[in-house]
Amino acid sequence: MSILDELAAMMPPSSQGGGPSVSWxxxxxxxxxxxxxxxxxFIGSYGAGAIEGYLVILEPEPWxxxxxxDGMSPExxxxxxxxxxxxxxDLSVDSPPALITWGVSASADILCWDASGAVxxxxxxxxxxxxxxxxxxxxxxxxxxxxxxxxxxLDSNPLGDLALWRNQRAKFLSRExxxxxxxxxxxxxx
Numbered sequence: 001m002s003i004l005d006e007l008a009a010m011m012p013p014s015s016q017g018g019g020p021s022v023s024w025x026x027x028x029x030x031x032x033x034x035x036x037x038x039x040x041x042f043i044g045s046y047g048a049g050a051i052e053g054y055l056v057i058l059e060p061e062p063w064x065x066x067x068x069x070d071g072m073s074p075e076x077x078x079x080x081x082x083x084x085x086x087x088x089x090d091l092s093v094d095s096p097p098a099l100i101t102w103g104v105s106a107s108a109d110i111l112c113w114d115a116s117g118a119v120x121x122x123x124x125x126x127x128x129x130x131x132x133x134x135x136x137x138x139x140x141x142x143x144x145x146x147x148x149x150x151x152x153x154l155d156s157n158p159l160g161d162l163a164l165w166r167n168q169r170a171k172f173l174s175r176e177x178x179x180x181x182x183x184x185x186x187x188x189x190x
Contacts, residue, residue: 011170030062036120038143047174053189054163075101088135107160
């Protein structure tokens, strides 16, 4: 069973499945790096959306996208600016990481890859916990990080809220499904 299958057993994709088709070549050309295969598989199965109404998995977009709002580009700028102001004190790094943000939480945590390495499948996850003002590094990919968080397999809860920690029955909604439900007057997180 793949890690994505393990994650899907705890957190099934929305009933509508993945999001719109993604032009990975366009996005990767604009960022100058390919995206990790686990993220690509996640977006293909789930689409961009939210977990428990708490953690937003960002949609891939070109780097040249307008850097306002809450997309991958502006959140990456936010992460890089945060690192510049408050670099990780307890992580041994020779130079600032090449951060790319893939998720943000309702408690203002930032979830990124350290895209400094040449092999995207080996990019670790860096999490900036807003409450503790600490950066933590996890030697795994995005899907494995989500699975470990839902299973409670990390040393401690990496996020500023317990919404996902040890939540083996987490609910995921694609952005489209969440918007549709809200448009019908239904709060999907109640």
